[in-house]
Amino acid sequence: MGWLARIFGGTALASVGAAAPAVASGAPVSGDLPAGGRLPAELALSIEAATIVFRPGAGNGDEARVHVELPGVGRWWFDGIEDAAERIGRTWADVCTPAQLHRAARLLAAEVGRRNAQDFARGGRQRESWVTAPLRREW
Known part of the structure; x- marks a missing residue:
């Protein structure tokens, strides 16, 4: 997930690596910010x-x-x-x-x-x- 997607709270459209299924499903990925941190x-x-x-x-x-x-x-x-x-x-x-x-x-x-x-x-x-x-x- 790119830094802009993290800031705006969106999910990545495409991702590479082991976290791809979690990102595509919208599940939190390590490194994501809580809602108050955006x-x-x-x-x-x-x-x-x-x-x-x-x-x-x-x-x-x-x-x-x-x-x-x-x-x-x-x-x-x-x-x-x-x-x-x-x-x-x-x-x-x-x-x-x-x-x-x-x-x-x-x-x-x-x-x-x-x-x-x-x-x-x-x-x-x-x-x-x-x-x-x-x-x-x-x-």
Whole structure:
């Protein structure tokens, strides 16, 4: 069962492995969450639709930073799971338990990692400055 199916409480349409009959029947499988542990669908979709931008450091030993914009929550510099749970909690505290807020923060951290891996696999974003681009052209 995929992570989205676990969050939304659906059953998998197809599964591979020894747990396939149990998943197909809708029976709980080890690793499934109890009903109270699932995130609201809007929050899960917000995390999936987050805008994540990686910014390099200033060059003097500064670390790269990650800017996150989460629909319905706001934008901030990502500084770990605790900070993300607190930021998400400002908007979702009346709907989510503290455990769900930490789960949402871990899901956001996983999304940041996945997007970073995608950028790394592509070779990073190779942007060309409009100022210096004419200087690099072969005449």
